[in-house]
Amino acid sequence: MLEKKSTNIRKEEIVQAALEVVGRKGVRALTISAIAASAGMSEANIYRHFNGKDEIYSALADFIGSSVMGKAATIAGGSRRPLEKLETIFFSHIALITEHPGIPRFVFSDDIHLGHRILAETLALRIGNYIETITGVIAAGVSEGELKPGISPRETALTLLGMIQFTALRWTMSNASFDIRHEAEKLWANFLVLVR
Amino acid sequence: MLEKKSTNIRKEEIVQAALEVVGRKGVRALTISAIAASAGMSEANIYRHFNGKDEIYSALADFIGSSVMGKAATIAGGSRRPLEKLETIFFSHIALITEHPGIPRFVFSDDIHLGHRILAETLALRIGNYIETITGVIAAGVSEGELKPGISPRETALTLLGMIQFTALRWTMSNASFDIRHEAEKLWANFLVLVR
């Protein structure tokens, strides 16, 4: 028998196990059985700490939202120059995806969008905030003369995020067959040519 | 009893029904039962024309690949100016997604990437060709002076595709709650500022 721990600790373990499963096998394979195996506990014990799968989904979304997307806001609130901030956000995001492939898989899973509308709305809201954060940094870059005038901050932010998202997609799709860091560096270099 | 038709016709009907199901309910809901209901035939009849679900997936991928991604190649091979070609490809792609939301859902589904490796490789190959096609057009645009020198054709192509992909994602995720065409026009206008 597994040693006993408080339900708070077990909840965290279960959420981490779920994230690991999504990263390795995708949202489709995020079954109670798989989570239990990854967390090293029985299936029934999962239900001791969560009322059901939906509650695990919510907890996972909360974890991703608070621990991850808050990072960009912190960087954006710092005192560096706008372009430096953008660069840091960009490479942090890429590094994060590399480390936790489950994050983009979960956030952009059509199963979540279509099967858990309330959760999808929460996630859409967080993404909206993320877009606004980056938009603000780009707008500052334009005012300060680091970025060329005439560009639209919001559309440029969407372009940057699309770049990240598409790279992550190609990477997971190709079974991590290329060096995502190297690819990201080339994309960033070109982005600089485009926006300056 | 349903009227009898040749297996070729039924295959097309089944593939279209499958695409419709993916567009409406996502890859997770792409069950034999759902396909049969959408195609208006019995579940057993699906197996009369396909050996199994995997074969339906392959046929769907073939349909998407040949009928859709071939379009960009046709446009790219035309005699217009590079920037005009890019614009046409961009808006064709957006229009296509609007009409068949199942296409991006299927192509970018983690269920396909992780659960059907061979299919994922085929799709990755097609996407690679698509990227190369757009890269070629951008390179021509640079040579002809329509696009500013110094930009990297491949990375700029990836940026453009990421823009499309991210827009499609936000659109399906938000339950089609904004005017994608309008959004696409703003993105294109900004893209022009970036590349010229």
Add this chain to the structure above:
DNA sequence: ATATTATGTGAATGAATAATCACAAGAGGT
């Protein structure tokens, strides 16, 4: 020490799903 509560688990249940099968019935050739 004992009672109570929290945590852990194997077994069972019911629903969904992919696939198969025996049989029905139309289409086309002879």
Add this chain to the structure above:
DNA sequence: ACCTCTTGTGATTATTCATTCACATAATAT
């Protein structure tokens, strides 16, 4: 008209999955 091949279907099977339950055991309060 008869035969054969193709197409269509309801019923069935085996599997997977989410969830529940009775029972075991450790921690904590009294």
